[in-house]
Amino acid sequence: MATVPKTEQTTTPVPQRLLAAATRLFAEQGYDRTSVQEIVEAAGVTKGALYHYFGSKDDLLHEIYARVLRLQQERLDAHAEADEPVEKRLRDAAADVVVTTIANLDDAQIFFRSMHHLSPEKNKQVRAERRRYHERFRALVEEGQTAGVFSSATPADLVVDYHFGSVHHLSTWYRPAGPLTPQQVADHLADLLLRALRP
């Protein structure tokens, strides 16, 4: 009894519902403050379902990280490989990560706030992927510096951390109801980066 009525309208698959519920709750309350019970209730299932699809609560968090990392890396790669001058490639990449981050503010909040809740191995894995991302971005900055279109006054590593600091920070202050659209914020932040890099 009490099974889902068999209309032909497809229901969202349970694993996705669980991930969506977990993402929202982790962002709102933090990982440790969110009980597995809350997640399954929000997703309309029970613990049995969650542990059928995921090995642990920690696993759920890891899935959220993997999704974000994959998305951002793909987008960065696309911009970095474009057939454009390096200034434009960097600007586009810098602006895009801002837009994408704002579009997934919950993910971003979790990302930067809950890394230390991952198990050591999963944490290491995430760090490694994160480093790849960082290095790809840094390569863009270095390319411009070598070509002389960017100032070399600041080490490329620091430039990258400077920019990602601001991205990281977005989930702290950006509110959709605010005066600026995501694209406007992205343009401004990319502009600040490029202005700082003027020779």
Add this chain to the structure above:
Amino acid sequence: MATVPKTEQTTTPVPQRLLAAATRLFAEQGYDRTSVQEIVEAAGVTKGALYHYFGSKDDLLHEIYARVLRLQQERLDAHAEADEPVEKRLRDAAADVVVTTIANLDDAQIFFRSMHHLSPEKNKQVRAERRRYHERFRALVEEGQTAGVFSSATPADLVVDYHFGSVHHLSTWYRPAGPLTPQQVADHLADLLLRALRP
């Protein structure tokens, strides 16, 4: 029995020992992962002592926040009021907050990672003080923009968030064992800010 031996060498007062232990442990493991039991053991006392001086675990966290906020606000005020051109005042303030943050990386880590663990009222209070700090800093940027020594291309608010993003981010990547001294990092980051603001 087992009282501290009564040599005349003054022992650090218990409340300070508790705060120091809590700061270290919160930074290492996160607020929720640190039990009150761990804190009192690290401080060499028992729960009775902790709850004698602090109303709750949450209170302990709030004290840490208050300490950081007071320190940073004092230093910003000093720089902002100095008798110097606005470029120098902003640069000094921007560099100083970096140095101070690196000198108290544990505090910084807790600050940005654990705000949501504070009770709603305490959270509101901290946000209010934080806003005062932000506005003081913004006033410096605006002063320079009005005077024409800084570009007005970017709203001052965004400029401030851009810089504090990088400060916020420090606890993620800065390691004392790294190649750069705190002062060098501070100079670079302040430089990036000022370069971005060149008209």
Add this chain to the structure above:
DNA sequence: CGAGGCATACCGACTGGTTAGTCTGCGCCC
């Protein structure tokens, strides 16, 4: 074509362990 078996998907009570905060009491100092 239909019966029987099997895997997948999920349920929900239960367990063992942990935790913040309380409370009674004790010793030392003024």
Add this chain to the structure above:
DNA sequence: GGGCGCAGACTAACCAGTCGGTATGCCTCG
């Protein structure tokens, strides 16, 4: 002798993960 500073056992609540059980569809073989 009274109160401050603290000790440490205790409680009530909670929580991640387990496990035996059930329903449902598919596949196979007679």
